[in-house]
Structures are given as structure tokens and as C-alpha cells.
Amino acid sequence: MEQPLESLRWVFAALVLxxxxxxxxxxxxxxxxxRRGGAVECHLRFPGAGGRRGAWRIGLCxxxxxxxxxxxxxSIRPRPTAELSRRGLVVSGRRPxxxxxxxxxxxxxxxxxxxxxxxxxxxxVAMNDATLTGFLSWVESLPPGTDWDS
Numbered sequence: 001m002e003q004p005l006e007s008l009r010w011v012f013a014a015l016v017l018x019x020x021x022x023x024x025x026x027x028x029x030x031x032x033x034x035r036r037g038g039a040v041e042c043h044l045r046f047p048g049a050g051g052r053r054g055a056w057r058i059g060l061c062x063x064x065x066x067x068x069x070x071x072x073x074x075s076i077r078p079r080p081t082a083e084l085s086r087r088g089l090v091v092s093g094r095r096p097x098x099x100x101x102x103x104x105x106x107x108x109x110x111x112x113x114x115x116x117x118x119x120x121x122x123x124x125v126a127m128n129d130a131t132l133t134g135f136l137s138w139v140e141s142l143p144p145g146t147d148w149d150s
Contacts, residue, residue, distance in 0.1 A: 025076045043126040044070050063138050088114045
């Protein structure tokens, strides 16, 4: 009877060790993303099939000169899950969150569109007011030397 109990302890210890490694990798990933600068916490969702909206996903957005990279909060993937092009990006509106969306109270939902059709599907981002100010500044400014009209 001693033998199966001992092997069960080893299996349990291995599972605990694997879970700890995944949590550590996720925390390390978050730290690396934040350390590179220009990263803020926000929620993202895309319209689903038939115009239905998908679920809100929490993550980190990192501003870049050519676009916005979005990393899900609960992942160990090192690359962004969504890349929103800055070219042609237009803020088509903003609104407070609806009660059924279960977003934090100080959040504003920003509707994004690419009218020229060169950037991707419509999207919605939700962020707090301080983050929203930085995001709108990023949208309205162009990196030095950028000439997208030529």
C-alpha cells in the first residue's frame, strides 16, 4: 500500500511544480511587456459573426509607431494576440460601459474603425480615463518622419 501512495505524492508534486512554472512564466511575461514601455491595461473585443459582439478580454496594449499590440493578461504567449494598425485608424465614438458588459465603473469604451479598409476589422477598447487620454494622444499624433499619404 505504501508504493501507490508514494507515486501519488510525486505526481501531485509534479503538478504543483508545473502550475508554479506557468504562473511564474505569466508574471515574467507581464513584467517584460511593461518594461519595454508604452504598455497599459485595457479590455479589447472584436465584433463576431453576424455583427454580434464577442466577449471582453482583459490584457495589455503596447503603443508602437505603426500600431497597437494587444497581449492577453492570462497567457504565456510572448507575441501579441492582436495587432491593430495605426494607419487609417479612426476613433468613431465613445460611450460608457453598459451594465451587462461587467467592466470597471471608471471605464470608457472607445469604438475603433478603419474606413479606408487598410487596417483590419472594427474593434472596441475599454480603458480608464487616464489611459484613454494617452491613447487619444497616440491616435492623433504621427511618429516623426511618417508620411502615409505618399
